[in-house]
Amino acid sequence: HLTHLDLRANKLVSLPASIGDLTNLVKLDVRWNKLSSFPEWLQRLEERGCTVFT
Secondary structure, X not given: OOOEEEOOOOOOOOOOHHHHXXXXXXXXXXXXXXXXXXXXXXXXXXXXXXXXXX
16 A cells, blocks of 8 residues: 655656555655645645645
8 A cells, every 4th residue: 555655856847646546655755846725635635634735
Protein backbone atom coordinates (compact mmCIF):
# COMPACT_ATOMS: atom_id res chain seq x y z
CA HIS A 1 0.00 0.00 0.00
CA LEU A 2 1.25 3.44 -0.90
CA THR A 3 1.93 5.51 2.23
CA HIS A 4 4.23 8.29 0.97
CA LEU A 5 3.91 10.22 -2.28
CA ASP A 6 6.57 12.77 -3.18
CA LEU A 7 5.64 14.93 -6.17
CA ARG A 8 7.95 17.85 -5.38
CA ALA A 9 9.28 20.05 -8.18
CA ASN A 10 7.55 18.38 -11.12
CA LYS A 11 5.98 21.49 -12.71
CA LEU A 12 2.51 20.05 -12.07
CA VAL A 13 -0.38 22.42 -12.80
CA SER A 14 -3.06 20.13 -11.33
CA LEU A 15 -3.39 16.99 -9.25
CA PRO A 16 -5.51 13.96 -10.17
CA ALA A 17 -8.49 13.40 -7.88
CA SER A 18 -7.52 9.73 -7.59
CA ILE A 19 -4.79 10.75 -5.11
CA GLY A 20 -7.60 11.52 -2.69
CA ASP A 21 -8.63 7.86 -2.85
CA LEU A 22 -5.30 6.62 -1.48
CA THR A 23 -6.58 5.59 1.94
CA ASN A 24 -3.19 4.52 3.34
CA LEU A 25 -1.42 7.76 2.43
CA VAL A 26 0.30 9.37 5.43
CA LYS A 27 2.49 11.91 3.60
CA LEU A 28 1.91 13.87 0.39
CA ASP A 29 4.45 16.43 -0.78
CA VAL A 30 3.43 18.70 -3.67
CA ARG A 31 5.73 21.64 -2.96
CA TRP A 32 7.52 23.54 -5.73
CA ASN A 33 5.02 22.86 -8.50
CA LYS A 34 2.91 25.23 -10.58
CA LEU A 35 -0.39 24.63 -8.79
CA SER A 36 -2.58 27.74 -8.81
CA SER A 37 -5.12 26.22 -6.41
CA PHE A 38 -5.53 23.12 -4.31
CA PRO A 39 -8.41 20.65 -4.65
CA GLU A 40 -10.90 20.14 -1.83
CA TRP A 41 -9.86 16.52 -1.37
CA LEU A 42 -6.52 17.70 0.07
CA GLN A 43 -8.35 18.77 3.21
CA ARG A 44 -10.01 15.36 3.46
CA LEU A 45 -6.58 13.72 3.31
CA GLU A 46 -5.44 15.91 6.19
CA GLU A 47 -8.57 15.05 8.17
CA ARG A 48 -7.68 11.36 7.76
CA GLY A 49 -4.26 12.03 9.27
CA CYS A 50 -2.18 12.54 6.14
CA THR A 51 0.51 15.22 6.35
CA VAL A 52 0.29 17.40 3.23
CA PHE A 53 3.13 19.71 2.23
CA THR A 54 2.00 22.47 -0.16
